[in-house]
Amino acid sequence: MAKYPFLPRAKQIMSELDVNLADLGALKEIVERAKQRLTASLIFEFRADKPNKKIDVEITSFPVATLIVGGVNDDTLTKRYALFEAKKMYNYLTTEKDKVVLEIAQFFKWKRVTKFEATHGELTVLNYKMHFVDYLNNAASSLVYDSRWKLVNHPLHEGQVEVTLREVCRLLQEEIRKYLENRAAGKLPQIPPIIQDTVDEIKAEYHKIKPHVTEFDKMRVFAEESEYPPCIQHLYDRVVKGQHLSHLERFALVTYLLHQGISIDAIVTLFAGLSDFRQAQTRYQVEHLAGQRGSKTVYRPPNCATLRTHGVCIKLEDPTCRTIKSPLTYHLRKKPLDKKGQ
Template structure:
């Protein structure tokens, strides 16, 4: 018999096709819905969902206080609003939040695991339904090598590297906890791949006030994380790159990449990054904007890059003028946050050792 999730279960996993079908029929015209009191309520729920996604310290237990239909509608509207805002970092946070939310419900609802457990092992019918729809092939606690390699590519944990795994006859061994973690990653990737939606202009205009509200909240979160951009708090490596730009030195590809990614990660917008590059005597606005948009993921590429760590900066020869704070951090972003939050105190002076060859003045 085909497994049919309950309304409650669908509200916990609103990305499933069975969750979306009733919403499409209930809210056939989005433009009409947004102009109603019910639409305003749902949009408010969607905005709250996005705000929760961009908040660093999230609630331990996700809030589910509305009807299943309204929860699913709020999920869909949150993705539409995020698409109208069209900020890659915000979209990344939203998709990661939704994946974490699904992970929580799947792992912590013991009722489901006891209610829908199958005869062969601990695979619940709910797990099977979700994994089948998302294309996860894990059976008998193992997964085909090609599927595994594709799935773990974005993960940086060494334990997921194929060289550290047990591989038997073309299958990778997967334990129970990892099974849930891999499903979470699959949810994140698929949800991210689908955004931003191509939302009609008139819909984004209707949602413009709420989109502006989201932008304000997100910018405030960025300011709390990194604060106002202060060049004086840049690590020595980034200071050196900016100095080289001003001196007319052509930066290496690694140098341009590292500086652009760093400036983007601390919250500087594309125009602000281009303004720094404008200090170069041979500044080319079109070339610069193309490179900046590629690295920040705003151009044709869907990849948004992160600042290389200190070890990578050393490898490319960009780690220069190290100072005492450099010895305490392993990433340029960590240096920047530490420098802004608590300025480095000067190291205590070393006690002077008397030189035996110096005579005491009489």
């Protein structure tokens, strides 16, 4: 229950503990652990999140952290924290027995998940079947652009989709993320004056790193005003939603952003939402592409012909795109063309 503190049984344990939110100031240890959950989510570092050995502290710190997020009342922080907790729970889930995974699927009212022996060529493996509606409800949110999640790539029989255990856990991660986001953004108990200091501390700490997060929100505004090539805008939108990008897509996006003067910190932060994110590794790779490592080569994004060959080019009919050979020249060409059109 300490691992999945949103479940009813965890709430029951809390009510048995008779924790009164108004007295939280006295329960310093709980507030400290709640704060640690949040600070770890700010830097998206699981190693900084150290579960408390006392089960009552661990469970209770979860609703307190939600309360603090609600108090800070910042949409990007809410999403970040929900994603962090959901990803952490995904990591736990992949090591659990079926019983636990199924209990969580039941909590989200999934119709049915059954285990069966699947044969793939000469190989027999234990796979799972789940209702296609539950599959689509979750795969269609942030996983839709990853072809591995397309329904056509999964055997489907009588409304049941065949999936691996890891895929079930990944889909549950989506459920948990949405659930936690809604909880933190919904109606919460009034913040006791006694933990207002912690809310203020987290707010101040978040504002320190927020420029890296909001740097991309600013980019989005430019992108929406068509300052950036359609392919790059599309990759950016996908990465923000935590969707999988191929190696070439990551390379194109990172090198383009670096050429636009976006900082390495901001780029690393942008990738934090991906399921395979490793902070140190991502930083190393971005620094390498920026010419700060190895051969010191500053890499350029692939040209349009290469991006077209790999299906990354999405807007051939764009009048500016028809005149360029590299995404880097998009904004230079676009302005004169726009002026002509006016």
